[in-house]
Amino acid sequence: MLKTFIGRVISGKGQGERFVDLPWVKEECKRLLGFTPYPGTLNLLISHEEKAFLLRLAKEQGVILKPPEGSPYCKALLLRASVEGFSGALVFPEDIVWEYRDKDVVEFVAPVKLRKELGLSDNCMCRLEIVDAT
Known part of the structure; x- marks a missing residue:
């Protein structure tokens, strides 16, 4: 069943950018999700x-x-999803170490820069869709 959510775009502090740009993250996303984020x-x-x-x-x-092995980074869960029709995944770090631990924010990775592709800026509303197989 397709589930749809509406989210408001907000800025981060660049932590996601640094994490997603790590070579092992790129390789694992390619292997697990089929794309390089x-x-x-x-x-x-x-x-x-x-x-x-x-x-x-x-x-x-x-x-x-x-x-x-031996990395200072934690595991994360990846959940396939799409934002405004662009396929990607939500990222949920295992340890609550990121800046949004007390906020209701989800982080989405995709093979393209969605802000540019969709013309998004802070406070824009976006459609997030996931397939719930339960």
């Missing part, structure tokens, strides 16, 4: 209930992004 994430503010639902779904249906 653009170095950056699209941050979407959604409701608390929606984020809880998506995190539960990621635990049930997502794939695990594992860092190399």
Whole structure:
């Protein structure tokens, strides 16, 4: 069943960009998702209930992004999704170490820079879609 959410675009602090640009992250995303992500994430503010639902779904249906042995980075769950028709994945770090730990924000990776492709700026509203196989 297709589930649709509406999120508001917000800026980050560049942490997603640095993470997604790591060679092992690019390689694992290519292997697990079939694409090399653009170095950056699209941050979407959604409701608390929606984020809880998506995190539960990621635990049930997502794939695990594992860092190399001895890496200082944590694992993350990747959940296939799309934003305004562009395929990609939501990223949920295992450890709550990122800036949005207390906010209802999800981070989305895609093979292209969505802000540019969709002409997005902060406070724009976007359609996020996922397939719920449960």
